[in-house]
Amino acid sequence: MESYTLESLKETIRTSPALMVYFYNDNCAPCMVLRPKMKELMDSEFPLISQEYINAAGHPDIASAYSIFSAPVVLVFFDGQEVSRDSKFVSINEFSSKIGRYYSMYFE
Numbered sequence: 387m388e389s390y391t392l393e394s395l396k397e398t399i400r401t402s403p404a405l406m407v408y409f410y411n412d413n414c415a416p417c418m419v420l421r422p423k424m425k426e427l428m429d430s431e432f433p434l435i436s437q438e439y440i441n442a443a444g445h446p447d448i449a450s451a452y453s454i455f456s457a458p459v460v461l462v463f464f465d466g467q468e469v470s471r472d473s474k475f476v477s478i479n480e481f482s483s484k485i486g487r488y489y490s491m492y493f494e
Contacts, residue, residue: 414440
C-alpha cells in the first residue's frame with residue numbers, strides 16, 4: 387500500500403494477529419522475481435497471515451525505522467512481535483518451513 391505512513395504500519399502490526407511485510411525496491415530484480423512467489427505462497431499456504439508490500443525506496447522513513455537497508459526484506463509478525471526476518475536471498479522453501487511452525491502453533 388503506497389500511502390503507508392510509519393504510524394499506519396505500526397498500527398497494522400499492532401492490530402493484526404499475523405502479518406507479513408515485504409519490503410522491495412522497483413530497481414531490484416530479485417525483489418520483482420520473489421514478490422509473486424511470496425504472494426502465491428502466502429495466499430495458498432498461510433491465508434490467515436495478512437500481507438503488506440512496501441516500496442522501501444518510496445518510504446525510507448519506514449524502512450529505516452525497521453532497519454531495512456537492502457531489498458528484498460521479509461518481516462513476519464505474530465501478535466505484534468517480529469518472529470522472522472529474511473533478506474536478500476530468500477529461500478521460499480526455508481521461509482515456508484520456518485513460518486509454517488509459527489502458523490501451526492498460532493492458528494491450529
